[in-house]
Amino acid sequence: MTLASATRRPATRTPDAGGRRRPVDHGAWFLVLPALIPILVLSVGPLLYGIGLAFTDAQSGRTAPTRWIGALNFQDLLHDTLFWDSFRIGLLWAVGVTVPQFLLALGLALLLDQDLRFRPLARALAIIPWAMPEVVVGIMWRLVYNPDAGILNETLRDLGLGDGHDWLSGLGTALPAVIVVGVWAGMPQTTVALLAGLQNTPRELHEAAAMDGAGAWRRFLTVTWPALRPVALAITALNFIWNFNSFALVYVLTNGGPGGRTRLPMLFAYEEAFRYGQFGYAAAMGCVMVAVISMLLAIRLAGRLKGDEDV
Amino acid sequence: VKTRKGARAGQYLALLAYLVFLAFPFLWLISTAFKPARELASLHPTWIPRSPTLANFRQAFDEQPLLRAALNSLLAALGAAVVAVLIATPMAYVMARHRTLLAKAATGWVVVSQAFPFVLVIIPLFLVLKNLRLIDSLTGLIMVYVVWALPFALWMLVGYVRAVPAELEEAAAVDGAGRVRTLVSVTAPLLAPGIVATALFAFISAWNEFFFALVLLKTPEKQTLPVVLTHFIGAEGVADLGPLAAAATLATLPSLVVFAIIQKRITGGMLAGAVKS
Numbered sequence: 001m002t003l004a005s006a007t008r009r010p011a012t013r014t015p016d017a018g019g020r021r022r023p024v025d026h027g028a029w030f031l032v033l034p035a036l037i038p039i040l041v042l043s044v045g046p047l048l049y050g051i052g053l054a055f056t057d058a059q060s061g062r063t064a065p066t067r068w069i070g071a072l073n074f075q076d077l078l079h080d081t082l083f084w085d086s087f088r089i090g091l092l093w094a095v096g097v098t099v100p101q102f103l104l105a106l107g108l109a110l111l112l113d114q115d116l117r118f119r120p121l122a123r124a125l126a127i128i129p130w131a132m133p134e135v136v137v138g139i140m141w142r143l144v145y146n147p148d149a150g151i152l153n154e155t156l157r158d159l160g161l162g163d164g165h166d167w168l169s170g171l172g173t174a175l176p177a178v179i180v181v182g183v184w185a186g187m188p189q190t191t192v193a194l195l196a197g198l199q200n201t202p203r204e205l206h207e208a209a210a211m212d213g214a215g216a217w218r219r220f221l222t223v224t225w226p227a228l229r230p231v232a233l234a235i236t237a238l239n240f241i242w243n244f245n246s247f248a249l250v251y252v253l254t255n256g257g258p259g260g261r262t263r264l265p266m267l268f269a270y271e272e273a274f275r276y277g278q279f280g281y282a283a284a285m286g287c288v289m290v291a292v293i294s295m296l297l298a299i300r301l302a303g304r305l306k307g308d309e310d311v
Numbered sequence: 312v313k314t315r316k317g318a319r320a321g322q323y324l325a326l327l328a329y330l331v332f333l334a335f336p337f338l339w340l341i342s343t344a345f346k347p348a349r350e351l352a353s354l355h356p357t358w359i360p361r362s363p364t365l366a367n368f369r370q371a372f373d374e375q376p377l378l379r380a381a382l383n384s385l386l387a388a389l390g391a392a393v394v395a396v397l398i399a400t401p402m403a404y405v406m407a408r409h410r411t412l413l414a415k416a417a418t419g420w421v422v423v424s425q426a427f428p429f430v431l432v433i434i435p436l437f438l439v440l441k442n443l444r445l446i447d448s449l450t451g452l453i454m455v456y457v458v459w460a461l462p463f464a465l466w467m468l469v470g471y472v473r474a475v476p477a478e479l480e481e482a483a484a485v486d487g488a489g490r491v492r493t494l495v496s497v498t499a500p501l502l503a504p505g506i507v508a509t510a511l512f513a514f515i516s517a518w519n520e521f522f523f524a525l526v527l528l529k530t531p532e533k534q535t536l537p538v539v540l541t542h543f544i545g546a547e548g549v550a551d552l553g554p555l556a557a558a559a560t561l562a563t564l565p566s567l568v569v570f571a572i573i574q575k576r577i578t579g580g581m582l583a584g585a586v587k588s
Contacts, residue, residue, distance in 0.1 A: 028405045028409055028411065028413070031401035031402060031404060031405050032401065032402050032405050032413060032417075034397070034398040034401065034402070035398040035399055035401070035402040035461060035465075036402070036417075038398070038454065038457060038458050038461070039420065039458060039461060041439070042436065042439070042454060042455060042458040043420075043424065043432070043458050043461075044420070045435070045439070046431075046432045046435035046436045046439060047431060047432055047435075049435035049438070049439070050431040050432060050434060050435045051431065053434060053435060104329075107325070107329075108326075108329050111322055111325055111326050111329070112326075114322055116322060116323065116326065122326055122330060123574075124571070124574050125330055125333065125334060126329065126330065126333055127570075127574065128333065128334070128337065128567070128570075129333060129337075130570070131515060131563075131566045131567050131569075131570035132337075132519070132563050132566060132567075133518070133519035133520075133521070133536075133537050133540075133562060133563065133566060134519060134521055134537075135519075135521050135537040135540050135541060135559075135562075136340075136537075136540070136559045136562055136563050137336075139340070139540065139543075139544075139555060139556070139559040140336045140337065140339070140340040140559065141336055142544075142550070143336075143339055143340055143343050143552060143555075143556060144335075144336050144339055146552065148352075148354055148356075149343070149351045149352075149356050149552055150356070151335070151339045151356065151358075154355060154356050157355075184332070184333070184336070187333070188333075216318075238425060241425075245428060245429055245430070247429070247521075247522050248521040248522060248537070251521075251525075251541075252541060252544070265430075266429070266430055269430045270430075270526075273430075273433070273434050274526060279434050279438075282430070282434060283430075283431065283434050283435075285430065286428055286430035286431035286434075287431065289428060289430060290428045290431060
């Protein structure tokens, strides 16, 4: 027994080298396959299939066979002003939600990182919106915004700030009203990610800076922010994508109305595909959305990274 | 770090403002759920119902097949959570312990799918499931939920596996335990809390999910709670507020209960560990 363990030990002590030397680990394949097959069939496959569909005239419920039509869908899309209106609204929404979401979440995370009383309770309460179904969040805010029975207008009336509005049906107020809900709904997730980042900031440095007489703002800029930056960048990029792709909230709140003022690209593509049955065209919309968003993010992130090198 | 008294007071005030902003819509929802129709029609709504009633809950169950929908949601969420964890745990183990090309590709997929464009996936998924005759069926929906929950489940589980020291497994191997025996009697018990947390997370995401359910389920008896909730809102956007609020409140309770169980893990170590690695 002792001999066996003595000869075995060196081989297992460096798992990296050992793992590489073994040619093919059949056990590993056996462990991976149950997850790999669904991933390939229901995730990677459909993604490629979807890109392919964008170059066809696929429609729902049609008997004639689907044909390849090259880039025709994309050419049509280029002149589809309704789509680009929707795209513009989607960008406004995504930026309008992501930026306040980040700033508010940063404030909350910094507060929750302090040594305050009731901190566990506050943390628990702060993430409640995360647990709620998006549909319920939409319903909830419809009740808040309701022109007669809603609490928002009632509060405005109490404060003597006019008779209130029909927030979700007003042409000018619908998008801002929906954006507020988006910020509310995504804040907890962002806060938790930033809190996790804050827990990785060096406490000792913080205390040393305080000893040297650095104020709170200076400490934040010189100690906290550099440590938090990677997390902040990652969560903001993800939030931007998630927000741009969001569907349920606005579907319940306004269903794209009034007059298309809140028709996000996802709502537009959904209607194109499942109300009008234009599968190929809707897939092309999906491709364009993904391409533009990845480009924007690539430019933005590349810019940030370059900034890093300059410092 | 010492903070001055004034600053401390300001911090408490700011925290209070945050909590009010985050909590008030939910309190308003509950308040609306208990208000009689007469009160909802009056122009000056109050925070606390003047004459609270349960009539809205009764009416909600009369108007829509809520029980049926809740059962469907429960089946979908349970199925998704159990299957996701069953297939994700072995894969996460390989991803955490082996540095093969496959593990790298899987990690890449996890990252990319965080930004997954649903629009691009839903149409092909619809067609694939239609060919498999799994459209308008809970089984099909569960399959989609499983794959949809996998990235996050893998991400969490890889973190948990890494937290189990490889030396423990090596020690078991040294003592003569085979590979399966090591996994079952050494690794699995240490992973159990992480596996449960991951399953509960998958449960919540499936319970709350709306988009896939909306597209994939057409028969009213098969639809899940979030989809049925939207039926309370009429075509013109007019809704019977009381029953709507009552049904929405009930639909939220299971998520809140499950979330309360894993809350500590979420605000505590879970994401911190993931960020560090």
